[in-house]
Amino acid sequence: MTRAYALAVAPNGARRTHVDHPALPMTPDDLGACAKACLDAGTAMIHLHVRKADGTHSLEVPDYTAGIAAVRRAVGNELVLQVTTEAVGIYTPEQQIATVHALRPEAISVALREVLPDAAHAPAAEAFFAWLWREQITTQYILYDTEDVAHYRRLRASGAIPAGRHWVLFVLGRYSKGQLSSPSDLLPFLSAWGTGSDALREDPTATPWAMCAFGPREAECALAAVLQGGHARIGFENNLYLPDGSLSPDNVASLSVLTAAATPLALAPMTADALRELTR
Template sequence: MMSSSDASRHGYVLAVAPNGARKTHRDHPRLPITPAELARCARECLDAGASMMHLHVRKGDGTHSLEIEDYAPAVAAVRQAVGQALVIQLTTEAVGIYAPAQQMAVVRALRPEAASVAVRELVPTEVSGAEEAAEAEAGAFFHWMRDEGVVAQYILYDADDVRRYAALRARGVIPADGHWVLFVLGRYSVGQTSSPADLVPFLAVWRELGLDRSGIEWAVCAFGRQEAACAAAAILLGGHARIGFENNMLLPSGEVAADNAALLGAVRASVEGLGYGVCDAAALRRMTAR
């Protein structure tokens, strides 16, 4: 597996998160919701440099869904549009609707190429005395993902989450390889806006615990108009970035982006003059292979 220190030589990953769980066409007319809209967005973002799509789907009433009957047509539409040129990563986000058993069940049923999982959702620290059972169930699921070739991306919201991820990995609850992580910058900041400085606590703990030598890749996502700046900081420090309307619709200028592809273009413009090149899906697959 490629180490983060080699990332600038081999390219950085741009993942697109084009819609999220809550936004609608009222927020932006080019926010993709239907399978056809997601397919169009996938083609546009592939052309703009994305190697992965982080996929949310909706029920018929527009609300968040983890249901197989909603995921299947969206995945099929994106695959028809771009083939294997994008890694499709399913979300397992609960959004206050789904329990861990349901979050895990949809991944087991669909067996996607990749899925994102929030450590604090699937391995809660307080479950009315049922912590050990919850941890064991989550651990079995994480190892199933690895064994089945479903690449997990563990979502970490703060430095304490990084410490917990490291402890779970050290105890074997989280496998040692076959996955990567996502640092969510600014989730708990005033106005839920991010700045590049928000990355510092994550990386301080990451290095303190020796995870910078683990071979595990990391990426960031960020909120607000400094999304591209946060992504650039991550890339310059050896990481990768997830960009898109899920968390932000503003260009660095403060103008509303025309579409998700425009946000990807802003990141590329900020780093490629420094010699950093975007990688394709094949490189991402090699990066996160067991």
């Protein structure tokens, strides 16, 4: 029996440019073409970063509107389109929230430590979480370490993050020069999350989780996650290299490393509609 996993592509991120890789998608048209190619490679979701005219990171509504339109022209609803709220040290929590309110996208990702950096931001952040749930905007809460996992657990226990309509992303490492992730980096997250419990794995109401990793062992980390019942995000945002250390030609080649390893193990990437059902 084949088991399905969600495969997401993070094709560009907020920091890299064509100086880092000539195939990095920067413009709306680039993003549309990349989305179509990654859909054909088995991707269910695109994690969308957009840029200003000068190529720098943007959370501006007009920039997002253009990027979203280009992706939808290319793939229709065949990919879940996830808008990032990543601040990159530029945008405040208030600005992050305002962008999402204006866009009302299908899905977003949000780092707990960015939108809720301290107790003073709790009322606005918790109102935001409740609004996302009411508006049926699928949210992926980004967790960078076990402290973030514990924070997420507290928010769930208090009801600040309602059950359902969301999933989480474990980040195996940091956005820092020379960061190299290893499959063992997943272990502290799994211990804090409790995925070693058969009851949690078998509970249909359990919150789905995914991971992303840095460096040439990205696909190896992803396969470890999928084997543990999780899901994977792969792409040039976090890693430009293939397992042999050579430069990956494009995002599709990076995705294909995982799918080629997973297929003989009866693991297959799910469709966008299956992912929507998983995270509803």
